[in-house]
Amino acid sequence: MWLALEIGNSRLHWGLFTGTTLSHTWDTDHVAESLTQQLCQCRTLDDLPPEIFPSHVRNQQIVPDQTPHPPIFLASVLPQQTAIWQNHPHVRVLTLEQIPLLNMYPTLGIDRALALWGAGKSLGFPMLVIDAGTALTFTGADTNHYLIGGAILPGLGLQFTTLRQKTGQLPQVQTEITCLPPRFALNTPEAIQSGIIYTLLAGIKDFCLSWWQLFPDAKILIKGGDHGLLLKYLQFQFPEIAARLIVQPNLIFWGMREVVKFC
Numbered sequence: 001m002w003l004a005l006e007i008g009n010s011r012l013h014w015g016l017f018t019g020t021t022l023s024h025t026w027d028t029d030h031v032a033e034s035l036t037q038q039l040c041q042c043r044t045l046d047d048l049p050p051e052i053f054p055s056h057v058r059n060q061q062i063v064p065d066q067t068p069h070p071p072i073f074l075a076s077v078l079p080q081q082t083a084i085w086q087n088h089p090h091v092r093v094l095t096l097e098q099i100p101l102l103n104m105y106p107t108l109g110i111d112r113a114l115a116l117w118g119a120g121k122s123l124g125f126p127m128l129v130i131d132a133g134t135a136l137t138f139t140g141a142d143t144n145h146y147l148i149g150g151a152i153l154p155g156l157g158l159q160f161t162t163l164r165q166k167t168g169q170l171p172q173v174q175t176e177i178t179c180l181p182p183r184f185a186l187n188t189p190e191a192i193q194s195g196i197i198y199t200l201l202a203g204i205k206d207f208c209l210s211w212w213q214l215f216p217d218a219k220i221l222i223k224g225g226d227h228g229l230l231l232k233y234l235q236f237q238f239p240e241i242a243a244r245l246i247v248q249p250n251l252i253f254w255g256m257r258e259v260v261k262f263c
């Protein structure tokens, strides 16, 4: 048994594995340093506090009582959080060197590399992964596992938030709406929704088409906290693109499973 921990920009993503079987996933808030010190004392899974091992997972009773604390394999894009966790006796920090993708550059985010590796190893290369997280990223590799590259932009939530924070009179607007706003809007909330959502959808479409120009028929997978919303909007606006995207929220854990096999 082992735990997979991805430290994302907004929150922590956990996976509980038995060998190569991913039995549960859950998300928690980032933890304070004081809590990780408490975590270092935990000897069994049951000792873990509910902030880390929530009751809805514990109550599944997938873990026998007194199960010794399993190793935690950690992938992080937050150096400060990595520093807090790396002294934990059960934590093993994963690095880019452990991922067999070719042509990686030194500052590539490990979340991008792992998601791409997990996707490609499971469903085949060439592969493009769209991660609709705090940041929205595109990351692709060819048949030879050679990183073609990608792109990084502010994610859906961040676009709304920064617009409010960096202007004097723009309000916070809902990111979740039931139907698309009018393209040419006559009120502020809908003007913001129109601007962000239509440009984001056009951008995603354009990246997908460019990918299929390079690799016709190649797969594109989508993950991340905003994948559901974006896919819903895409279905309204570009249904033929939406129909070709494959949703897989657990790509990072698939990537970690591939890498941990060899640890």
Ligand SMILES: Nc1ncnc2c1ncn2[C@@H]1O[C@H](COP(=O)(O)OP(=O)(O)OP(=O)(O)O)[C@@H](O)[C@H]1O
Residues within 6 Å of the ligand: 007, 008, 009, 010, 011, 012, 013, 077, 111, 132, 133, 134, 135, 136, 155, 156, 157, 158, 224, 225, 226
């Ligand atoms: N329960 C939730 N808590 C936080 N964010 C959520 C939640 N549900 C959906 N989201 C959306 O998910 C986005 C963050 O995505 P995700 O949880 O994949 O982030 P992350 O992994 O921390 O970020 P990243 O991997 O980009 O660093 C936010 O824009 C937010 O709107």
Ligand SMILES: CC(C)(CO)[C@@H](O)C(=O)NCCC(=O)O
Residues within 6 Å of the ligand: 009, 077, 107, 108, 109, 110, 111, 112, 133, 135, 137, 152
């Ligand atoms: C782009 C993010 C923030 C997405 O989580 C992360 O992968 C990261 O910090 N990447 C480093 C820069 C890069 O991937 O080129």
Ligand SMILES: [K+]
Residues within 6 Å of the ligand: 008, 111, 131, 133, 224
């Ligand atoms: K991510």
